[in-house]
Amino acid sequence: MPENPNSKIQNIEPNLVSGLALWQWREQAQQQAIASQVPIVEIDWLLQEISDIDRLSLRLESFKDRDFISLQIPFVELACLWEQRIRDRRPIQYLVGRTPWRNLLLQVSPAVLIPRPETELLIDLAIAAIENHPDLQQGHWADLGTGSGAIALGLANALPYAVIHAVDVSADALAIAQQNAEFLGWSDRIQFYQGSWFEPLGHLRGELCGMVSNPPYIPSALITDLQPEVARHEPHLALDGGEDGLDAIRLLVAIAPRYLRSGGIWLIEMMAGQAQPVVNLLKSNGRYQNIQVYKDLAGIDRFVLAHRIA
Ligand code: GLN
Numbered sequence: 645m646p647e648n649p650n651s652k653i654q655n656i657e658p659n660l661v662s663g664l665a666l667w668q669w670r671e672q673a674q675q676q677a678i679a680s681q682v683p684i685v686e687i688d689w690l691l692q693e694i695s696d697i698d699r700l701s702l703r704l705e706s707f708k709d710r711d712f713i714s715l716q717i718p719f720v721e722l723a724c725l726w727e728q729r730i731r732d733r734r735p736i737q738y739l740v741g742r743t744p745w746r747n748l749l750l751q752v753s754p755a756v757l758i759p760r761p762e763t764e765l766l767i768d769l770a771i772a773a774i775e776n777h778p779d780l781q782q783g784h785w786a787d788l789g790t791g792s793g794a795i796a797l798g799l800a801n802a803l804p805y806a807v808i809h810a811v812d813v814s815a816d817a818l819a820i821a822q823q824n825a826e827f828l829g830w831s832d833r834i835q836f837y838q839g840s841w842f843e844p845l846g847h848l849r850g851e852l853c854g855m856v857s858n859p860p861y862i863p864s865a866l867i868t869d870l871q872p873e874v875a876r877h878e879p880h881l882a883l884d885g886g887e888d889g890l891d892a893i894r895l896l897v898a899i900a901p902r903y904l905r906s907g908g909i910w911l912i913e914m915m916a917g918q919a920q921p922v923v924n925l926l927k928s929n930g931r932y933q934n935i936q937v938y939k940d941l942a943g944i945d946r947f948v949l950a951h952r953i954a
Pocket residue numbers: 757760858859860861862870874882883884
């Protein structure tokens with residue numbers, strides 16, 4: 645039997661691996677990724693998270709020549725993690741425990757939805773909408789259904805004079821959001837509340853400059869058709885929008901006018917096909933104006949922004 649180049653090292657220090665053994669593991673992981681239609685870049689993402697190997701030495705494969713590479717986890721555990729990615733379709737972001745989002749690095753766990761690239765645009769839309777309204781840049785803003793805290797943190801970053809209020813019904817999600825705020829040093833910029841939508845914000849009636857939300861919007865019957873990464877691992881609480889997907893959005897349309905000040909911003913993310921029903925809900929409510937639909941980078945109608953009538 646050929647000698648396992650790693651066996652001697654493993655006996656001494658399970659977190660040390662030879663460059664050659666790691667290269668061999670990567671080759672095999674890449675084959676599995678291709679066969680299972682998992683993006684192969686995720687292997688290098690994982691390797692960069694658990695070692696000091698940089699992108700260039702991954703690309704040139706020069707790490708192969710190193711005698712020892714120190715991992716943050718035992719080598720055998722790396723294989724177990726990758727097994728979960730391939731066999732259980734566990735998202736890479738949950739395996740590494742964090743994800744980049746806008747200019748931030750956010751901790752995530754299965755208690756929170758993994759912040760998506762398209763959701764990054766919500767912050768840009770909010771910034772653009774208040775560009776010529778200095779009064780809206782400094783007051784109270786709410787992120788309803790904050791999850792990992794991504795939107796609240798994006799707003800805190802973009803609006804240095806605003807106070808952000810982040811609400812989630814899940815205590816586990818809120819704990820992640822608070823850790824993210826602490827890690828970024830913005831705990832004093834964001835107030836966290838456990839509760840349902842506007843419920844904990846009674847003290848802010850008529851005061852909000854803006855309400856931003858990425859609510860659950862997938863129709864219940866479609867959840868099982870989503871990618872297995874989403875359907876099996878992400879919290880259904882953050883995805884399931886009821887029979888037509890619009891339960892949460894209907895509530896936000898109905899309640900927000902009591903909380904927004906005149907001219908205040910109402911801004912949400914939604915799924916393909918929901919633009920017209922959401923616009924209709926806002927119009928028939930009668931307390932919104934300048935209702936606009938915006939596309940995401942894939943060209944899908946993804947966001948609706950409106951102002952509370954003055
Ligand atoms: N964009 C998410 C998805 O595609 C859904 C997020 C949500 O329901 N708010 O799975």
